[in-house]
Amino acid sequence: MGHKTFERGIHPSYYKELTSGKGVVTAALPKVVTIPLQQHAGAPCEPLVKKGDIVQEGQKIGDIKAFVSAPVHSSINGKVKDIELAQHPGGARVLAVVIEGDGTTREWKAEGTVDLNSQSPESIRELVRDAGIVGMGGAAFPTSVKLAPPKGKAIDAIILNGCECEPYLTADHRIMVEESEKVVWGLRALMRATGATKGFIGIEENKPDAIEALKKSIGLSDVQIIILEAKYPQGAEKMLIKAALNRKVPPGKLPLDVGVVVNNVGTAAAIYEALVYKKPLIERIVTISGNGVRDPRNLRVRIGTSFEEVINQCGGLTGEGEKEVLNGGPMMGIAQSSLTAPVIKGTSGITVIDAGAIKPEGYDPCIKCASCVHACPMGLMPYRLGDYGKAKMLDNFKGWDAGACIECGCCSYVCPAKRPLLQWIRVGKYFVRKEAQRASSK
Ligand code: SF4
Numbered sequence: 001m002g003h004k005t006f007e008r009g010i011h012p013s014y015y016k017e018l019t020s021g022k023g024v025v026t027a028a029l030p031k032v033v034t035i036p037l038q039q040h041a042g043a044p045c046e047p048l049v050k051k052g053d054i055v056q057e058g059q060k061i062g063d064i065k066a067f068v069s070a071p072v073h074s075s076i077n078g079k080v081k082d083i084e085l086a087q088h089p090g091g092a093r094v095l096a097v098v099i100e101g102d103g104t105t106r107e108w109k110a111e112g113t114v115d116l117n118s119q120s121p122e123s124i125r126e127l128v129r130d131a132g133i134v135g136m137g138g139a140a141f142p143t144s145v146k147l148a149p150p151k152g153k154a155i156d157a158i159i160l161n162g163c164e165c166e167p168y169l170t171a172d173h174r175i176m177v178e179e180s181e182k183v184v185w186g187l188r189a190l191m192r193a194t195g196a197t198k199g200f201i202g203i204e205e206n207k208p209d210a211i212e213a214l215k216k217s218i219g220l221s222d223v224q225i226i227i228l229e230a231k232y233p234q235g236a237e238k239m240l241i242k243a244a245l246n247r248k249v250p251p252g253k254l255p256l257d258v259g260v261v262v263n264n265v266g267t268a269a270a271i272y273e274a275l276v277y278k279k280p281l282i283e284r285i286v287t288i289s290g291n292g293v294r295d296p297r298n299l300r301v302r303i304g305t306s307f308e309e310v311i312n313q314c315g316g317l318t319g320e321g322e323k324e325v326l327n328g329g330p331m332m333g334i335a336q337s338s339l340t341a342p343v344i345k346g347t348s349g350i351t352v353i354d355a356g357a358i359k360p361e362g363y364d365p366c367i368k369c370a371s372c373v374h375a376c377p378m379g380l381m382p383y384r385l386g387d388y389g390k391a392k393m394l395d396n397f398k399g400w401d402a403g404a405c406i407e408c409g410c411c412s413y414v415c416p417a418k419r420p421l422l423q424w425i426r427v428g429k430y431f432v433r434k435e436a437q438r439a440s441s442k
């Protein structure tokens, strides 16, 4: 019998072997870090420091009282050089704290043992918020908010997302192999914080060493590993919940509406470090891979280190040709216009690919082959959404359920006419958001 999965989706080439067998290496201490005050979904932080202030590694340097938010911390010891607009890997320019390092580091280690049963759910949520923890799979939604469901919504299951279905990326794979005990402990902390009685780790079949490591760390306990088919986008929340628990999140609803909270495995390891080491989220594991980088590898990188510095620690770019540098993997990653952008909490990977390989010269008319329809995991009509988004025909665009699109890119990937469907859908969504903003400001 095959492994569990969801309907439709695609099987792209994964190229995971470039880094999956290589242990994580700690990147060199950066001389300067640029730490954006917005690294999460929700309200941006306000700076808590000013130019000239001396800051310590782990010190909170930005926060805001808004419910959907997470503080940011200095990732190095040093001095605030400036607070200025800087390039964000999401594309915009945002306010950031620039810190010049003094070359020293701080040691983070366990401050005694932590008995989860003696911690109240509220205290775990507070510690998670205080440590600035957000979803580390890319979405960067503040974790403490996920752990505080509205009244009347009970959570009975936590699923850790260990699918990592994006091609090239192996940061989560290495965390599961090298830090499996932290991952399992973090999952139990999440269960304690929400009152969930069931804990699962969803992982694709193509990571046998990670499955073995997790099995050893779990032992005989309440936590269950669910092995899933390697298929894209298996790691999308709705696909994962359907495959793992056979629960369907209705359109417009959230996982908590079906009693589930999904967190990334890296987030669980960060929760362990926050509760046991009292260490905020100031560094993360990043996969640097692709045919455009000389020595693909996984590095433990301080938040705020520039893409350029990280790529240089992987031997730099290959050859002479034009490169496409993506924040994330090739399916959902965001192309970078400048390598000055810093690694942020949600940077799971930096993919560097020869531009010629992924930038089609143009596209052809739609031949109505329906390949995009058969690939769409959300059961949408991507060829229509693409046309309406491109033409800014917003009523039609919304009418064909554009809001349900999870922007996985399966449709663009399979289209024989090379039509950039996801790009057009994103254009449509952008104008729908603008329209809603205009309506709410009237
Ligand atoms: S329409 Fe959206 S959800 Fe469907 S395949 Fe395209 S990007 Fe994915």
Ligand code: SF4
Binding pocket: 365, 366, 367, 368, 369, 370, 371, 372, 373, 382, 383, 414, 415, 416, 417, 418, 419, 421
């Ligand atoms: S896959 Fe491309 S060519 Fe085929 S129906 Fe969809 S948009 Fe048209």
